[in-house]
Amino acid sequence: MAIQWYPGHIAKAERQLKEQLKRVDVVLEVRDARIPLTTHHPQTAEWVGNKSRILVINRMDLITPKTQQLWTSWFQEQGETPYWTNAQQGKGIREVAQAAQQTGVQMNQRRKNRGMQPRPVRAVVIGFPNVGKSALINRLLGRRVVDSARRPGVTRQLRWVRISDQIELLDAPGVIPAKLQNQEDALKLAICDDIGEASYDNQRVACGFVDLLKRSPDLATGDRTSTSSLHNRYDVDPTGITGESYLQDLAQTRYQGDEERAARQLLNDFRKGLLGAIALELPPS
Numbered sequence: 001m002a003i004q005w006y007p008g009h010i011a012k013a014e015r016q017l018k019e020q021l022k023r024v025d026v027v028l029e030v031r032d033a034r035i036p037l038t039t040h041h042p043q044t045a046e047w048v049g050n051k052s053r054i055l056v057i058n059r060m061d062l063i064t065p066k067t068q069q070l071w072t073s074w075f076q077e078q079g080e081t082p083y084w085t086n087a088q089q090g091k092g093i094r095e096v097a098q099a100a101q102q103t104g105v106q107m108n109q110r111r112k113n114r115g116m117q118p119r120p121v122r123a124v125v126i127g128f129p130n131v132g133k134s135a136l137i138n139r140l141l142g143r144r145v146v147d148s149a150r151r152p153g154v155t156r157q158l159r160w161v162r163i164s165d166q167i168e169l170l171d172a173p174g175v176i177p178a179k180l181q182n183q184e185d186a187l188k189l190a191i192c193d194d195i196g197e198a199s200y201d202n203q204r205v206a207c208g209f210v211d212l213l214k215r216s217p218d219l220a221t222g223d224r225t226s227t228s229s230l231h232n233r234y235d236v237d238p239t240g241i242t243g244e245s246y247l248q249d250l251a252q253t254r255y256q257g258d259e260e261r262a263a264r265q266l267l268n269d270f271r272k273g274l275l276g277a278i279a280l281e282l283p284p285s
């Protein structure tokens with residue numbers, strides 16, 4: 001499905017990300033609740049090194065509580081603790097701040113053991129494009145921004161903002177370049193709009209979206225299947241037809257045959273949660 005990206009752009013994003021990571025103690029890795037695996041870059045562990053990492057899964061409002069519970073159990077089995085947030089509405093933010101603060105306690109204990117003064121823990125928010133990094137930063141800052149300072153000796157000027165006596169945050173999030181491992185990942189990122197600079201074809205992505213839902217009708221848990229969510233919203237039944245035919249039918253019945261408009265509408269409705277809480281991934285069994 002030919003989703004394109006620019007190697008030069010990726011190299012630059014990676015350099016910036018590594019520069020940001022050098023300066024911090026704790027990394028808040030933000031993922032998209034609809035695709036928590038695909039919004040994880042395989043190189044993250046390498047980038048984070050021996051720093052602390054907090055796993056933040058944002059857009060919790062776009063999946064059902066049941067799906068969230070399945071993921072929480074799965075992550076716990078992998079030895080990870082997910083922190084669920086809705087950065088748009090400010091849910092789950094306090095817990096993330098507390099977790100970051102907790103890593104500072106450990107860091108300061110090590111400093112103390114070496115005869116050093118305590119200092120605030122330094123954090124950065126990283127994640128794929130558009131997963132909600134800025135929204136999270138703004139929520140973490142809230143009204144508690146007391147000062148912001150430029151630190152000398154930093155090659156590129158990175159600004160620290162203090163979110164409490166114990167935490168300082170880099171004000172610019174680290175963008176993980178969407179290295180597209182395979183077409184399935186690329187499609188999911190495009191559907192969720194987590195792909196950034198890459199360019200893709202709305203109509204192909206929309207058809208791929210319908211086909212994906214048809215392959216996995218149980219993605220929407222709750223009282224409705226994901227395909228009946230489509231039927232319900234547009235009054236066009238996807239049963240027995242391909243994604244491509246679905247888009248054509250949708251365009252015919254609602255958009256005077258304009259498939260591009262139909263595709264954009266379908267994708268926007270999904271992204272806004274208007275098709276219901278549909279996850280595009282469930283934990284591997």
Ligand SMILES: Nc1nc2c(ncn2[C@@H]2O[C@H](COP(=O)(O)OP(=O)(O)OP(=O)(O)O)[C@@H](O)[C@H]2O)c(=O)[nH]1
Nearest residue numbers: 058059060085086087088129130131132133134135
């Ligand atoms: N439904 C929902 N939308 C969210 C949530 N968090 C952020 N958004 C929306 O997602 C979009 C992207 O959020 P940003 O905070 O700009 O994402 P970002 O990761 O900083 O994006 P880049 O700067 O492009 O990398 C915005 O329209 C937000 O309003 C959330 O928890 N739920």
